[in-house]
Amino acid sequence: MKSIPLILMGCGGVGRQLLQHIVSCRSLHAKQGVRLRLVGVCDSKSLVVASDVFTMDLDDAFLAEVCRVKLNGSSLLTLSNFGQCEVFSNTESMEKVTEIAARLGKSTGLALVDCSASSETTGVIRKVIDLGCCVVLANKKPLTSSMEDYDKLVSHPRRIRHESTVGAGLPVIASLNRMLSSGDPIHRLIGSLSGTLGYVMSEVEDGKPFSQVVKAAKALGYTEPDPRDDLSGMDVARKALILSRLLGRRINLDRINIESLYPKEMAPNVIPVEDFLLNGLPLLDKGIQERVQKASSNGNVLRYVCVIEESRCEVGIQELPKNSALGRLRGSDNVLEIYSRCYSEQPLVIQGAGAGNDTTAAGVLADIIDIQDLFS
Ligand SMILES: NC(=O)c1ccc[n+]([C@@H]2O[C@H](COP(=O)([O-])OP(=O)(O)OC[C@H]3O[C@@H](n4cnc5c(N)ncnc54)[C@H](OP(=O)(O)O)[C@@H]3O)[C@@H](O)[C@H]2O)c1
Numbered sequence: 001m002k003s004i005p006l007i008l009m010g011c012g013g014v015g016r017q018l019l020q021h022i023v024s025c026r027s028l029h030a031k032q033g034v035r036l037r038l039v040g041v042c043d044s045k046s047l048v049v050a051s052d053v054f055t056m057d058l059d060d061a062f063l064a065e066v067c068r069v070k071l072n073g074s075s076l077l078t079l080s081n082f083g084q085c086e087v088f089s090n091t092e093s094m095e096k097v098t099e100i101a102a103r104l105g106k107s108t109g110l111a112l113v114d115c116s117a118s119s120e121t122t123g124v125i126r127k128v129i130d131l132g133c134c135v136v137l138a139n140k141k142p143l144t145s146s147m148e149d150y151d152k153l154v155s156h157p158r159r160i161r162h163e164s165t166v167g168a169g170l171p172v173i174a175s176l177n178r179m180l181s182s183g184d185p186i187h188r189l190i191g192s193l194s195g196t197l198g199y200v201m202s203e204v205e206d207g208k209p210f211s212q213v214v215k216a217a218k219a220l221g222y223t224e225p226d227p228r229d230d231l232s233g234m235d236v237a238r239k240a241l242i243l244s245r246l247l248g249r250r251i252n253l254d255r256i257n258i259e260s261l262y263p264k265e266m267a268p269n270v271i272p273v274e275d276f277l278l279n280g281l282p283l284l285d286k287g288i289q290e291r292v293q294k295a296s297s298n299g300n301v302l303r304y305v306c307v308i309e310e311s312r313c314e315v316g317i318q319e320l321p322k323n324s325a326l327g328r329l330r331g332s333d334n335v336l337e338i339y340s341r342c343y344s345e346q347p348l349v350i351q352g353a354g355a356g357n358d359t360t361a362a363g364v365l366a367d368i369i370d371i372q373d374l375f376s
């Protein structure tokens with residue numbers, strides 16, 4: 001039986017769902033001859049680790065308790081009395097993870113799984129890569145900082161997986177890697193990679209006011225608590241940067257042209273979110289409505305997309321033919337059109353739910369299983 005020791009960083013919606021998937025897949029994985037062994041779990045404030053990472057794991061009852069505690073909004077510190085584990089505070093926890101990586105890296109190996117939404121994990125991820133360990137990421141931040149960090153993270157391509165950073169569980173990165181490694185050059189990527197903005201653009205196409213659509217999306221739980229986090233385009237830009245770098249472009253986030261759907265005067269540091277929803281948003285209705293009508297008179301529709309082509313990398317609203325995969329998109333699905341030598345006239349299209357704890361966590365789990373050959 002192959003055994004893969006894991007440390008999970010982040011127990012939010014995705015991290016907890018991953019723990020649940022791991023537990024419910026126990027017998028499936030056993031049939032495949034793999035066992036996932038949780039040796040540590042951390043959030044923003046603390047780290048819990050099995051008291052002996054070589055011989056002991058955080059068992060399934062412990063993991064259920066982790067999920068319960070975090071769902072209640074409590075701290076992992078409350079677990080110090082539950083089972084055989086050690087608890088470390090924020091200041092020591094990254095050092096402790098590095099220390100475990102140093103020990104396990106030499107013997108059984110370790111996979112560090114980043115389901116946080118923090119840029120602060122980059123340092124420890126760089127270190128564990130150097131120590132011979134593997135990393136699996138749902139977190140985009142470590143892959144979208146400096147080129148130097150990126151080069152370090154991908155310096156051992158077999159030891160890193162990050163499928164869920166773009167399109168959640170959709171096989172975007174895997175498909176692109178297969179094409180690239182078979183020598184099929186990709187000349188154009190165009191995609192709607194935000195479920196929120198996909199929903200918003202298809203609703204305004206039906207003539208509904210932008211402000212109402214954004215409020216409805218918020219009510220449906222499609223947006224971040226402050227919808228400007230989605231409307232700024234930053235999240236799409238990070239995905240665009242990950243795709244560009246995968247295609248070999250050596251660029252940073254500041255090289256991407258990003259169209260924000262609200263003006264600077266309505267930025268979070270200028271007006272509070274309630275004010276934005278009540279007074280700011282309605283001022284944007286007319287502009288969007290005019291653009292929708294102009295596109296429609298050309299027989300086109302508007303989509304909020306990323307476009308990657310030669311040296312160009314842009315994120316924003318584009319007018320696209322109605323009769324294309326992106327033009328036909330309705331609701332919150334993600335769609336990516338890939339144009340290459342093999343797919344030159346008609347693109348390869350990847351479509352489906354591109355967000356959600358369940359699909360994202362499933363993508364992370366599949367990534368972990370995908371690196372099993374590196375473990376004994
Ligand atoms: N949800 C989706 O549909 C989706 C789709 C694709 C990708 N993703 C990505 O998946 C990641 C997780 O998403 P989520 O929705 O689960 O986020 P979330 O609910 O906000 O959870 C984030 C978790 O990370 C922890 N954390 C923050 N800083 C940390 C640090 N420095 N070290 C260790 N842990 C830290 C938080 O700790 P506390 O509990 O102490 O706050 C929290 O448990 C994000 O990067 C997101 O962009 C999400």
Ligand SMILES: *[C@@H]1O[C@H](CO)[C@@H](O)[C@H](O)[C@H]1NC(C)=O
Nearest residue numbers: 012013014221355356357358
């Ligand atoms: C993901 O998990 C978070 C935290 O538990 C929850 O608030 C959110 O509704 C979940 N999202 C979906 C789409 O299930």
